[in-house]
Amino acid sequence: MSAVVDSHAxxxxxxxxxxxxxxxxxxxxxxxxxxxxxWFSFIMFLVGGSxxxxxxxxxxxxGMQIVDPNFFNQMTTMHGLIxxxxxxxxxxxxLANWLIPIMVGAPDMALPRMNNWSFxxxxxxxxxxxxxxxxxxxxPNFGWTFYAPLSTTYAPPSVTFxxxxxxxxxxxxxxxxxxxxxxxxxxxxxxxxxMKMPLFVWTWLITAFLLIAVMPVLAGAVTMMLMDxxxxxxxxxxxxxxxxxxxxxxxxxxxxxxxxIMILPAFGVASQIIPTFSRKPLFGYPSMVYATASIAILSFxxxxxxxxxxxLPLAAQLFFMYATMLIAVPTGVKVFxxxxxxxxxxxxxxxxxxxxxxxxxxxxxGGFSGLMLxxxxxxxxxxxxxxVVAHFHYVLVPGAIFSIxxxxxxxxxxxxxxxxxxxxxxxxFWLSFIGLNLTFFPMHFVGLAGMPRRIPDYALQFADFNxxxxxxxxxxxxxxxxxxxxVIKCIRGGKKASAQVWEGADGLEWTLPSPAPYHTFSxxxxxx
Amino acid sequence: xxxxxxxxxxxxxxxxxxxxxxADWEVNMTPGVTDVSQAxxxxxxxxxxxxxxxGVVVFGVMFYSIxxxxxxxxxxxxxxxxxxxxxxxxxxxPFAILIGMAIPATGTLIKMYDTSDADIEILITGYQxxxxxEYLNEKVSFFSNMSTTQEQIYNFDxxxxxxxxxxxxxxxxxVGKKVKFLVTAADxxxxxxxxxxxxxxxxxxxxxxxxxxxVNEPGIYRGQCAELCGKDHAFxxxxxxxVSENEYQEWVLAKQExxxxxxxLNNKEWTMEELMARGEQVYQRxxxxxxxxxxxxxxxxxxxxxxxxxxxxxxxGHIDMILNGVKGTSMxxxxxxxxxxxxxxxxxxxxNAWGNNVGDMATPKMVAERKGQ
Ligand code: HEM
Ligand SMILES: [Cu+2]
Ligand SMILES: [Cu+2]
Numbered sequence: 018m019s020a021v022v023d024s025h026a027x028x029x030x031x032x033x034x035x036x037x038x039x040x041x042x043x044x045x046x047x048x049x050x051x052x053x054x055x056w057f058s059f060i061m062f063l064v065g066g067s068x069x070x071x072x073x074x075x076x077x078x079x080g081m082q083i084v085d086p087n088f089f090n091q092m093t094t095m096h097g098l099i100x101x102x103x104x105x106x107x108x109x110x111x112l113a114n115w116l117i118p119i120m121v122g123a124p125d126m127a128l129p130r131m132n133n134w135s136f137x138x139x140x141x142x143x144x145x146x147x148x149x150x151x152x153x154x155x156x157p158n159f160g161w162t163f164y165a166p167l168s169t170t171y172a173p174p175s176v177t178f179x180x181x182x183x184x185x186x187x188x189x190x191x192x193x194x195x196x197x198x199x200x201x202x203x204x205x206x207x208x209x210x211x212m213k214m215p216l217f218v219w220t221w222l223i224t225a226f227l228l229i230a231v232m233p234v235l236a237g238a239v240t241m242m243l244m245d246x247x248x249x250x251x252x253x254x255x256x257x258x259x260x261x262x263x264x265x266x267x268x269x270x271x272x273x274x275x276x277x278i279m280i281l282p283a284f285g286v287a288s289q290i291i292p293t294f295s296r297k298p299l300f301g302y303p304s305m306v307y308a309t310a311s312i313a314i315l316s317f318x319x320x321x322x323x324x325x326x327x328x329l330p331l332a333a334q335l336f337f338m339y340a341t342m343l344i345a346v347p348t349g350v351k352v353f354x355x356x357x358x359x360x361x362x363x364x365x366x367x368x369x370x371x372x373x374x375x376x377x378x379x380x381x382x383g384g385f386s387g388l389m390l391x392x393x394x395x396x397x398x399x400x401x402x403x404x405v406v407a408h409f410h411y412v413l414v415p416g417a418i419f420s421i422x423x424x425x426x427x428x429x430x431x432x433x434x435x436x437x438x439x440x441x442x443x444x445x446f447w448l449s450f451i452g453l454n455l456t457f458f459p460m461h462f463v464g465l466a467g468m469p470r471r472i473p474d475y476a477l478q479f480a481d482f483n484x485x486x487x488x489x490x491x492x493x494x495x496x497x498x499x500x501x502x503x504v505i506k507c508i509r510g511g512k513k514a515s516a517q518v519w520e521g522a523d524g525l526e527w528t529l530p531s532p533a534p535y536h537t538f539s540x541x542x543x544x545x
Numbered sequence: 546x547x548x549x550x551x552x553x554x555x556x557x558x559x560x561x562x563x564x565x566x567x568a569d570w571e572v573n574m575t576p577g578v579t580d581v582s583q584a585x586x587x588x589x590x591x592x593x594x595x596x597x598x599x600g601v602v603v604f605g606v607m608f609y610s611i612x613x614x615x616x617x618x619x620x621x622x623x624x625x626x627x628x629x630x631x632x633x634x635x636x637x638x639p640f641a642i643l644i645g646m647a648i649p650a651t652g653t654l655i656k657m658y659d660t661s662d663a664d665i666e667i668l669i670t671g672y673q674x675x676x677x678x679e680y681l682n683e684k685v686s687f688f689s690n691m692s693t694t695q696e697q698i699y700n701f702d703x704x705x706x707x708x709x710x711x712x713x714x715x716x717x718x719x720v721g722k723k724v725k726f727l728v729t730a731a732d733x734x735x736x737x738x739x740x741x742x743x744x745x746x747x748x749x750x751x752x753x754x755x756x757x758x759x760v761n762e763p764g765i766y767r768g769q770c771a772e773l774c775g776k777d778h779a780f781x782x783x784x785x786x787x788v789s790e791n792e793y794q795e796w797v798l799a800k801q802e803x804x805x806x807x808x809x810l811n812n813k814e815w816t817m818e819e820l821m822a823r824g825e826q827v828y829q830r831x832x833x834x835x836x837x838x839x840x841x842x843x844x845x846x847x848x849x850x851x852x853x854x855x856x857x858x859x860x861x862g863h864i865d866m867i868l869n870g871v872k873g874t875s876m877x878x879x880x881x882x883x884x885x886x887x888x889x890x891x892x893x894x895x896x897n898a899w900g901n902n903v904g905d906m907a908t909p910k911m912v913a914e915r916k917g918q
Contacts (some may be wrong), residue, residue, distance in 0.1 A: 049714075079704060079708060079709075080697070080698060080699065080700040080704065081698050081699055081700075085780075086776045086777060086779065086780075087776045087843070087846070090773070090775075090776065090778075118654075153845050154845050154846060158775075158776075159773065160773045164733075164772075164773070166732075166733055166734075166736055167733040167734065167773065167774065169873075170733075170873050171732065171733050171775060171874075171875060173846065204788070224558075234907065248604065255749075255750040255751020255752070256750070256751070256872075259751075260751065260752070261734055261749055261750060261751065261752075262749060262752065295614075296616070296622040296624040297623060297624065297626070297693060298626040299626065300625070300626050301626070301627060301628075301629070301631075301632055302626070302627070303627075304632045326736060326745050326746060326747045326756075326771075327747045327749065328746065328747065328752065328754035328755070331654065331655065331658045334654060335651060336656065338647070338650065338651075338654070339647060342643045342646065342647060343643070344911075345638055345639060345643060346636060346643070347810065349635065349639045350632065350635060350636060352603060353603070353635045356603060356606050356607045356610070357631070358626075359610040359611070359626075360606060360609075360610045360614070361610070361614055361620075361622070361623040362610065362614050362620070362622045362623070363614065363616040363620040363621060363622040364610065364611060364614070364615045364616060365615070365616045365617070366615075374607075374611070375829045377607070378604060378607070381603065381604075382600075385596035385600065388591065388592065388596060389589070389592050389596065392588055392589075392592055392646065392650045393654050394584070394585050394588060394650055394653040394654045394657055395585055395588050395589045395592070395650070397585065397657070397743060397744070397745045398574055398585060398589070398740060398743055398745070400745060401736060401738075401745075401771040401772055402771070431610065435673060453665065461572075462571065462572035462573075462602070463571075465572065465573050465574045466571040466573070466574075466575075467575070467740045467768070467769075468570065469738070469769050469770070469771045469778075469779075470818070471773045471778060472778060472779035473779055474698060474709060474779050474780075475709065475779070476707075476708055476710050477704060477706070477708050478571050479571075482571075504595065508635055531716070537754050
């Protein structure tokens with residue numbers, strides 16, 4: 018990679034950020050917007066996490082203690098929605114904003130004003146969603162999968178606000194995705210061919226296409242709900258000639274790609290971090306790209322594996338089972354490549370690497386339970402039990418969330434100009450790691466033993482493991498405040514970070530000074 | 546404090562212990578009591594062990610690198626970063642393993658889908674929050690409600706052994722016979738699940754799903770609704786009682802006789818006291834989940850009946866409300882769920898309980914007339 022044009026000089030001129038709140042309100046700067054996304058997502062993570070702790074507190078013992086069943090359902094629903102749409106997705110968009118331009122040598126995102134708008138929709142969308150908690154009849158209580166007719170005919174009145182909020186989130190995501198694609202396809206520095214792009218950029222390019230493909234489907238689903246509720250249609254109402262199963266097909270046609278939207282950028286993050294701390298280039302770069310693309314394409318033909326119990330015809334059942342099993346192949350390739358990258362490297366274990374290694378191990382465990390779930394006849398026993406809750410938390414928490422933590426520690430020195438406190442970082446890692454496994458591992462057991470999900474009270478034989486899970490959850494939850502402390506501490510000062518930051522780091526972003534100036538790559542670097 | 550049991554259970558290796566030990570710790574799926582559930586369990590264990598083996602290999606290599614190739618030990622990084630051969634190998638091997646998995650899975654699935662030649666057919670309907678069982682040929686039909694008390698749930702009484710997994714009337718089937726389940730729902734989606742039978746079928750309004758079982762051992766098998774269906778989703782258990790063929794036949798006859806007696810009750814002359822007593826029972830069984838024992842409901846979702854304009858208003862309107870429900874809400878039509886006496890009784894009860902004292906009483910005859918309307 019060639020040297021960077023020093024854009025630092027601009028910084029002291031009149032191109033710097035405006036002062037005060039308007040800087041954030043009007044900003045079109047990808048770094049400001051990236052930071053706002055990340056802060057927003059962290060706040061949502063704490064809000065959604067507190068709801069999870071309400072759930073876990075109620076489930077600490079058999080019997081109803083703290084909340085009533087209807088409020089419990091509101092908590093699971095809001096927790097799921099907030100974590101998926103408010104914590105994970107915005108965090109990755111924040112990382113995309115910060116990193117894609119400085120990884121491909123672009124001065125900013127391709128559509129900066131739209132970028133501002135896609136962020137600022139979010140606080141309103143989630144403000145609206147959270148306000149439903151205070152409405153008459155309460156917040157949505159039909160699960161984050163909002164199956165009709167529980168979410169239409171039988172829903173609380175606040176469902177209309179929920180629909181509007183989902184529309185707003187969808188618009189925000191689609192605009193974000195358009196921006197990512199436009200930036201990657203048009204704004205790469207000379208010499209940065211597609212097959213030279215860092216994997217984080219690749220995974221985001223593919224994710225963005227997924228987003229554009231499926232967010233409109235989600236919008237369609239909620240619009241049909243709106244019509245059923247207020248305008249007398251009967252898409253999902255059996256009494257009117259509609260079909261509740263239709264809702265599930267539409268939802269999961271969105272929903273399955275959605276889970277890859279939450280994990281592909283995480284793959285990208287791991288593929289940046291593991292080579293750095295292995296001091297060895299990523300093994301099998303092209304196969305990583307192809308594997309990501311195959312996963313994305315396959316994700317469109319597996320949706321009904323969430324619907325094995327709805328009574329699909331045998332042929333459909335077999336098709337979706339085989340297609341789902343097939344996804345294990347490219348996913349396996351990715352895991353093997355990460356391990357091969359570490360093999361015969363020269364490893365060190367700074368906090369980002371710890372999170373990345375835990376990501377590979379625990380995500381793989383989630384992948385194993387996913388493979389088990391794909392076997393349709395056995396899924397009859399797993400479906401809608403805590404085994405599924407364990408599965409998707411293994412792929413989402415140590416998967417998506419750990420990769421976000423890894424990314425935060427990895428690039429924080431570049432963002433703030435200071436090293437974070439390594440000791441505290443490691444403490445954050447180990448406490449999270451222990452808390453997470455205590456929380457979610459026992460859920461496999463109670464799930465297999467027959468505990469359904471989304472229940473506020475359970476039979477006595479599930480008591481012991483639930484108690485462990487609840488204790489683990491409180492450990493995991495409180496540990497996240499430590500992360501907040503570490504980040505604030507790092508912003509306020511610390512050991513100065515060099516431009517390179519990490520010995521083994523490679524890529525355009527590491528050619529910029531730390532902290533990265535407000536405007537970077539105003540003139541494109543040349544990539545050999 | 547963690548008890549020893551907790552610590553034992555936490556230890557990962559116990560996952561790999563023999564299954565007989567596992568059963569005590571409730572960490573694994575039940576092999577169940579049918580050939581199909583056994584086949585499902587076997588598939589589950591095969592895929593589990595395959596995952597364990599792959600995990601040991603992959604994590605083995607990884608941990609080896611973590612220990613052997615650390616910079617602090619002076620490891621010098623190799624620079625290899627590509628090998629098509631290796632990539633092809635680790636694409637093909639998993640693919641082959643998956644084909645090996647898919648074959649037995651397909652066989653089991655085909656068996657589970659074969660609902661032909663059933664000896665008994667039971668129509669199962671999910672309601673918010675109870676199950677209705679109708680034996681299509683025997684003309685037996687009844688509702689099955691959870692029998693765990695609110696006092697147990699709200700921690701006033703000690704919880705019983707089968708807390709949340711007990712019902713007032715289990716569904717009875719004979720062992721050794723092929724029983725076909727036709728599963729549907731009256732309001733929202735539910736899911737009828739009994740782990741020991743490996744049967745889980747969604748109960749969907751407007752659709753009738755099919756499944757079947759042939760139980761090998763007599764016994765009581767407990768399960769729960771598996772699809773979120775609203776407030777009391779946790780409180781609609783399924784209990785299956787598998788009995789010998791003879792016992793089953795006796796049970797059917799007794800049920801038919803009971804139905805005749807119930808029907809006779811419609812013609813009996815009832816006193817206010819009798820109706821109030823019966824009404825309270827009916828209310829506890831069929832209405833309490835929504836309208837609450839104190840008649841105050843859970844507004845705005847479920848209205849109070851104390852001081853309700855319907856309960857205090859004209860008798861006809863009140864009976865009609867209970868007979869026909871309100872379409873598009875969880876207030877169901879009880880016309881087909883409760884007998885005429887029961888509707889008369891619960892109507893009377895609602896008009897005269899919790900300080901509602903209209904003072905009048907409904908009769909089975911009035912209910913029959915309103916039904917005719
Ligand atoms: C603090 C860590 C977390 C804890 C303790 C936790 C706990 C739980 C629990 C107990 C449930 C099950 C509710 C039920 O079925 O009764 C649940 C559901 C769920 N969680 Fe989490 N969770 C955590 C983090 C996350 C994260 C980070 C995500 C997403 C990225 C997430 C996504 C979901 C989703 C989608 C559901 C399903 C909601 C539904 O059933 O509609 N959770 N969580
Ligand atoms: Cu899926
Ligand atoms: Cu249910």
